[in-house]
Amino acid sequence: MLLIVALDAQRLWCCEEGRVVASYPVSTAARGAGQRRGSLQTPLGWHRIRAKIGAGAPLGAVFVGRRPTGEIWTPELAAAHPGRDWILTRILWLCGEEPGFNRLGEVDTMRRYIYIHGAPDTVPMGVPGSHGCIRMRNADVAELFDRVPVGTKVRIVARAQEAAESLASASE
Template sequence: MASSERENGPAHGDLPLAEAVAALQSVLGKIPQRWLLVDVTRQCLVLVLDGDPQRRWPVSTAAAGINAGEDSGGTPPGVHRIERRIGREAALGTEFVSREPTGRIFSPDKLPGEPDRDLILTRILTLDGCEEGVNRGPGLDSMKRYIYLHGTNREDQLGRPVSHGCIRLGNRDIVAVCDLVCEGDPVVII
């Protein structure tokens, strides 16, 4: 479960920073010091501090694309906030069901007959939509859809849109992200 983070951070020019900053300003009325950007086109998560991209990790967003609809299977767009950080003391590979640790630790050789099983592992960052009618409210509420950033047993699929709506990260990467952010920090999905 090797980390695939780029230590020196991404180049500014390849990210939709201006679009994300405009969304933050419009929705929150300010640009926070610390926030996360999920770039669906590039399948990456970026930590932004004081307007400067600092770290970048590969992700897997929804195979169904950007869509906030209740049964869409899509990754919801727009501005969200981290509602909860779950599993901060859990061991790497801890399996979660209904946001609770099961006591099982994932190992690829333990599930040889179930390669397509989609597990939620290691850490969970729950997301709460901030935009009524976009990712919050009847029929498209990110919180009610249980949209998370979480570790995955399918690290081989990172960099491709194959999830069921959540944002999947490598297990070491979700530990790093969870340690770098706080509840309430914004997450912009573009």
């Protein structure tokens, strides 16, 4: 199992045995790619899913600090909390695999709290807009959550061409 995210395509591909078995639109960082803490950018490179949070939660369940609040996202709730970065439904917490690039120190993906997570239906997919995380539709992230185990490798690339290269090397 391998997940590939391409920033230029704003797409996540779920791959098994060298072939794409699912494809989802995503929204990555509005500020593009970057590794550093505080950059509000999506980190590149090899990662793995370190933790899965939210099993069994309803679609639209609100998480703060990786804990469910008991709330379900609605436009009214959003209006009561303007400017909140909504983390909904499920969380796949990423951990960098490349020391000095996306792991340890000021570039540590896990310490940056970079997730694949659900977002409100009002958030557009297919265009950059997050604070660094990889946002998905709630139904899509719930489906992906059920499909992938902890430890699944995730490669985040700038260009879709690199995604094709990752897939080719995974099938060898």
